[in-house]
Amino acid sequence: MKTILKTLVAVWLVLFSLAPAMADDQETLPENTFMAAQSSDEYLAKDLLIGAKVQNKDGKIIGDIEDVILNSSNRVVGVVIGTGGFLGLAEKRVGIKLDALEFVEKDGKTIVMLNGVTKAHLKAVPAFERKQPKKSLLERAMEKARELTDKTADTASEAYDKAKQNAGPALEKAKEAASEAYEKAKDAAGRAYDKAKDAAAPKDASESQ
Numbered sequence: 001m002k003t004i005l006k007t008l009v010a011v012w013l014v015l016f017s018l019a020p021a022m023a024d025d026q027e028t029l030p031e032n033t034f035m036a037a038q039s040s041d042e043y044l045a046k047d048l049l050i051g052a053k054v055q056n057k058d059g060k061i062i063g064d065i066e067d068v069i070l071n072s073s074n075r076v077v078g079v080v081i082g083t084g085g086f087l088g089l090a091e092k093r094v095g096i097k098l099d100a101l102e103f104v105e106k107d108g109k110t111i112v113m114l115n116g117v118t119k120a121h122l123k124a125v126p127a128f129e130r131k132q133p134k135k136s137l138l139e140r141a142m143e144k145a146r147e148l149t150d151k152t153a154d155t156a157s158e159a160y161d162k163a164k165q166n167a168g169p170a171l172e173k174a175k176e177a178a179s180e181a182y183e184k185a186k187d188a189a190g191r192a193y194d195k196a197k198d199a200a201a202p203k204d205a206s207e208s209q
Contacts, residue, residue: 045076048103048110054081054096057115062122065112069095083122095128 038044045068053061063083071077078098082091102113135143 049076049079049112052110052112054101054112054114056117057113062114062117062119063094066093080128083119092122093128094122094125 049065049068052065054063054065056062063081065079066082067080068076069078069080076098079096079101080093081096082093084092096114100114100117102115104111104113
């Protein structure tokens with residue numbers, strides 16, 4: 001029983017001693033920056049839009065949502081659906097305004113409806129025109145490489161700063177210990193020199209006679 005109590009006390013002392021260090025490692029987060037979760041009236045584009053099958057009023061699938069269209073305020077104003085073709089071949093991309101879509105809950109699932117649009121309409125409407133050209137595989141690879149380089153540099157810098165901060169007290173103690181050792185060695189060498197000088201003095205006098 002005494003052994004268990006001693007162990008518990010030792011563990012408590014260790015945790016108590018680590019508490020200040022753990023508190024120092026906690027960073028103060030900037031305000032109005034992070035989101036812990038989505039609210040009840042918010043949704044993720046991947047859950048509700050991107051990849052969703054679009055049905056007409058008869059319940060037939062006429063396309064799937066491939067991308068979202070944002071305005072200058074970063075608000076979703078429309079979607080791009082892929083229609084026709086097979087396995088992505090000869091597929092036509094059409095822009096649809098977000099207000100034209102209807103989201104219906106059915107059997108616990110959200111169904112995306114596009115009423116009043118037929119396959120004939122989709123064939124007749126011009127294909128969606130992308131203003132900015134799609135980035136090439138090389139451009140995306142270079143962007144990813146720059147991103148990884150920046151992250152690696154930031155991580156290395158943080159690790160260096162933390163190591164420097166943690167090593168600060170130890171480095172000062174090492175300097176103090178080295179200085180004390182140097183002074184002690186210096187004093188010891190001085191005393192040894194004086195003793196050697198005193199011991200050699202009589203011998204030098206006898207030899208001169």
